[in-house]
Amino acid sequence: MRQYGVFIRKEFKHIFRDKRSLIILFALPIAQILIFGFALTNEIKNTHIAVIDMAHDAASQSLTDRLEASRYFELTGDIHSVADADAALLADKIKMAIVIPADFNNSLMHGHASQVQLITDATDPNTATTLQLYASAIIRDFQSDINDQFKLPYSLHTEVRMMYNPQLKGAYLFVPGVMGMILLLISAMMTSIAIVREKEINTMEIILASPLRPIVLILSKAVPYIVISMVNVTTILLIGVFILGLPVAGNIFLLIGVCLLFILTAIALGLMISNIIDSQQTAMFISLMGLMLPTLILSGFMFPIENMPVPMQVLSNIVPTKWFFIIVKDVMIKGLGFASIWREVLILAGMTAFFLFVSYRKFKIRLA
């Protein structure tokens, strides 16, 4: 027991005496969560658009007012023709132009039909679609208000309700995703580097030539990173709830429990990497390229897995972050209990057991 104590304290000393480790361990997670939370958001907010009003009548003014009042759009005033709008789109001054035809009010009131044209910059298809949806919704609102005045028969309404995230906040998606990525990277990368470093600075040679049981070495390497990762989980959750306005809809203890499980998965993965790899650089490279890319692409947090080709969908199953992402979304945002996430928890537990088994079998009792 005394050995564990001394070894764990030694590991903490290594971490706290190295500025780079400290930055990676504590500053990076906070920076990432804030960057993803605020800067890299795909929400539509105050997007510049132009309204080309060719009618200049009561109806067109009323529609323009509604567009202006929405917090999604910011109207750019000095564009008055389709040609101007085209130039502004090209110059990236606006993202969308809305053309209201001449004689708008009249055709709406007497011809019973009118058209509004939406021109969007589709170089970014996601944004274009979202903008067009938001604008259509406002126009639909406008129309239904007119219809109310005249009490038209046979009308069909859609009643939309965005569940669990009524304000469509990007943070609801990013926080669980970034949390999974950070925990996986830090726990797996730092653990593997910590063990590989012993090989690189030759201390492994003395440690191997001593009666120390490998399990003591491995556990004392893992414990500090479990503690640090739990600190990071707490920080990320606090930032998520108090700065980014996320709910914790489910049981907080269940949430912390699954985070701990995921940290163990990541550390077991790090141990496995370190038992196969001999240099810090390779360990870092494998952790970054081999873990970060699949995590970004295949965990479902940036790109929906359902839309991917079947081989990619199959491949995504071996990415631990995918399961963690599902669990955190379910518990934190949807407020589900253990009964609905036991399958994902079991998968993560199985992965952890597998990684530990491989590292145990691969642990070399001699130098290569």
Next chain:
Amino acid sequence: MSAVIVEHITKTFNKGKIKALDNVSFSVQEGELFGLIGPDGAGKTSLFRILTTLWLADSGKAEVKGLDVVQDYKAIRKRIGYMPGKFSLYQDLTVEENLSFFATLFNTTIRENYDLVKDIYVQLEPFKDRKAGKLSGGMKQKLALCCALIHKPDVLFLDEPTTGVDPVSRKEFWEMLRRLQSRITIIVSTPYMDEATLCDRIALMQDGRIMQLDTPEGIVRSFNDTLLSIRGNDMFGLIGAIRALPEISGCYAFGESLHVRFPADAWTETGLRSALEQFSGLVIEPITPGIEDCFMALIEPHAAH
């Protein structure tokens, strides 16, 4: 009783292409200070790694304290101290933290075995809060020796402990080894021939083989040739001229002069002097051979083939 027995150990790399150790056999007595002397690549480190159970030999057998290095590796690891050739302490930990870590590694404490390392540690004590990475070369090696000793090993393996250390520290280091020797069997390797005379027995190694194994005196005694030290104004011309003479078995630069070796009946001093009369400032002196001369005598016929 022998503390270490090595029998026909062979170790190869690259699927047999490179022979690190070629059928090496020797034994080390209890309480002996045994030296492995040879240049880089002679196979000293390979031998250490096999004896410290870190590598497996391709063939052959080795025992440390009567324990087999393959089967009983766990038992051996409790009883040996090992100081690898490359510096292998934690540079970001202080002197005291390093020592206490290595004590814990062997399930002991600094206090328990303080008497064994006391002589060395008193020199380190003033720097005990300094990071190991900030120590001088000599101090680093003394700390590494302390760390290898702190668990009172029965056999101590030191792989080139004085490489890169200044002459004064080297001398101090060897004095420490002589003092420890009464209690511990020590096997030490070094590329420095002058350190060889400080060992009880030495093995001269080259290309994975032991060329000769004896006490330093015995090795010098077995040197049968005549050895002369020759100096002149044109050293470069001299070395060529001497090597061109018949029956010269060795001629190499040694400090400021040349050491010239030949069978005792081949040349006389005057005969050699007249053969080299075209060189000015010629100084010829008979000398007694050192370990390095013996080593050169051993490897030269070998290198000629």
